[in-house]
Amino acid sequence: xxxxxxxxxxxxxxxxxxxxxxxxxxxxxxxxxxxxxxxxxxxxxxxxxxxxxxxxxxxxxxxxxxxxxxxxxxxxxxxxxxxxxxxxxxxxxxxxxxxxxxxxxxxxxxxxxxxxxxxxxxxxxxxxxxxxxxxxxxxxxxxx
Amino acid sequence: xxxxxxxxxxxxxxxxxxxxxxxxxxxxxxxxxxxxxxxxxxxxxxxxxxxxxxxxxxxxxxxxxxxxxxxxxxxxxxxxxxxxxxxxxxxxxxxxxxxxxxxxxxxxxxxxxxxxxxxxxxxxxxxxxxxxxxxxxxxxxxxxxxxxxxxxxxxxxxxxxxxxxxxxxxxxxxxxxxxxxxxxxxxxxxxxxxxxxxxxxxxxxxxxxxxxxxxxxxxxxxxxxxxxxxxxxxxxxxxxxxxxxxxxxxxxxxxxxxxxxxxxxxxxxxxxxxxxxxxxx
Numbered sequence: 236x237x238x239x240x241x242x243x244x245x246x247x248x249x250x251x252x253x254x255x256x257x258x259x260x261x262x263x264x265x266x267x268x269x270x271x272x273x274x275x276x277x278x279x280x281x282x283x284x285x286x287x288x289x290x291x292x293x294x295x296x297x298x299x300x301x302x303x304x305x306x307x308x309x310x311x312x313x314x315x316x317x318x319x320x321x322x323x324x325x326x327x328x329x330x331x332x333x334x335x336x337x338x339x340x341x342x343x344x345x346x347x348x349x350x351x352x353x354x355x356x357x358x359x360x361x362x363x364x365x366x367x368x369x370x371x372x373x374x375x376x377x378x379x
Numbered sequence: 380x381x382x383x384x385x386x387x388x389x390x391x392x393x394x395x396x397x398x399x400x401x402x403x404x405x406x407x408x409x410x411x412x413x414x415x416x417x418x419x420x421x422x423x424x425x426x427x428x429x430x431x432x433x434x435x436x437x438x439x440x441x442x443x444x445x446x447x448x449x450x451x452x453x454x455x456x457x458x459x460x461x462x463x464x465x466x467x468x469x470x471x472x473x474x475x476x477x478x479x480x481x482x483x484x485x486x487x488x489x490x491x492x493x494x495x496x497x498x499x500x501x502x503x504x505x506x507x508x509x510x511x512x513x514x515x516x517x518x519x520x521x522x523x524x525x526x527x528x529x530x531x532x533x534x535x536x537x538x539x540x541x542x543x544x545x546x547x548x549x550x551x552x553x554x555x556x557x558x559x560x561x562x563x564x565x566x567x568x569x570x571x572x573x574x575x576x577x578x579x580x581x582x583x584x585x586x587x588x589x590x591x592x593x594x595x596x597x598x599x600x601x602x603x604x605x606x607x608x609x610x611x612x613x614x615x616x617x618x619x620x621x622x623x624x625x626x627x628x629x630x631x632x633x634x635x636x637x638x639x640x641x642x643x644x645x646x647x648x649x650x651x652x653x654x655x656x657x658x659x660x
Contacts, residue, residue, distance in 0.1 A: 323654055328660075334632065336543075337543065
């Protein structure tokens with residue numbers, strides 16, 4: 236892995252995908268950067284217009300391609316830029332997590348978090364915490 | 380029972396109320412049943428109904444959306460019609476439902492019909508269709524809603540996550556991706572299925588376990604909160620993947636989280652089409 240300035244705590248090869256909503260969580264991650272909060276560099280961030288854009292197919296595809304964990308982060312409930320996107324996501328993921336577990340992908344590998352634009356500290360804590368959690372699970376290995 | 384179906388179908392065809400009556404006839408093997416479309420009154424003599432009538436005929440309605448059809452429907456088939464009505468895929472006026480009181484169908488195969496009930500029927504408590512225009516047979520009193528838990532799901536849930544993973548890997552490895560499960564499913568009516576899309580290519584054409592995994596995972600998840608559990612996908616699977624376990628698991632979760640069972644009513648709001656701001660999930 237390439238050494239990275241934000242990579243202070245990481246020594247794992249975990250691959251984490253983060254889907255961040257444009258309006259809150261992506262700005263929150265940005266805030267983490269500008270406030271010099273560090274978070275594990277093995278999360279790959281993907282900006283989406285809304286957490287409601289995160290089709291469960293995208294999440295399943297990530298796992299099929301060998302991701303160890305998927306983080307979906309959006310505006311706090313009630314704060315969605317589009318009014319209700321995150322409410323739909325909340326329901327979908329509530330069904331998807333136990334379903335993935337049923338298929339043999341531990342449900343701890345999929346996380347839904349609410350991070351606002353000002354919560355840079357929270358964002359870095361969420362990612363660090365997620366990484367720690369994933370380290371406890373057996374690595375998933377590279378997809379065939 | 381058969382006479383009632385024939386008489387009703389004849390009446391509907393003669394009066395011109397429907398353009399076609401869809402039911403079952405004896406297949407050419409003389410043992411099993413096959414779908415039959417009667418367009419003329421004299422053809423109704425070919426209709427039969429017995430425990431070999433395993434097919435869910437509701438998907439045929441999707442090809443006849445602009446015409447009026449009569450359909451012979453068992454309880455699970457009627458639930459499929461409810462699903463299609465509720466998802467606005469079908470207009471209620473365009474289908475005349477000849478509901479049949481059903482005590483379960485048997486397992487059938489090429490040239491044979493078994494004694495044992497089909498897996499879904501063994502535990503199904505629903506004998507009267509939830510929706511019909513004309514009922515054949517005597518309705519059974521005190522109907523329990525379909526069970527939300529299944530022993531097959533519980534068996535898998537009791538395993539460790541690793542064990543479950545290898546269980547599904549073993550099954551999905553056999554998948555031919557023939558998509559018979561999709562073709563037969565009353566809930567899979569998309570004009571373009573995600574699996575047929577080339578851009579984005581959700582499921583690659585190569586023969587690889589991950590592609591099979593992707594297909595089977597998403598097929599089931601697209602039926603989350605929608606599967607009416609007729610068991611047709613599992614019945615037609617040429618490599619016997621226990622697909623109903625996936626669907627039942629999702630239905631179980633839907634029932635627990637949202638107190639919802641699909642297909643019982645055409646008016647109920649499906650849980651993934653709505654939300655509550657105070658959902659505690």
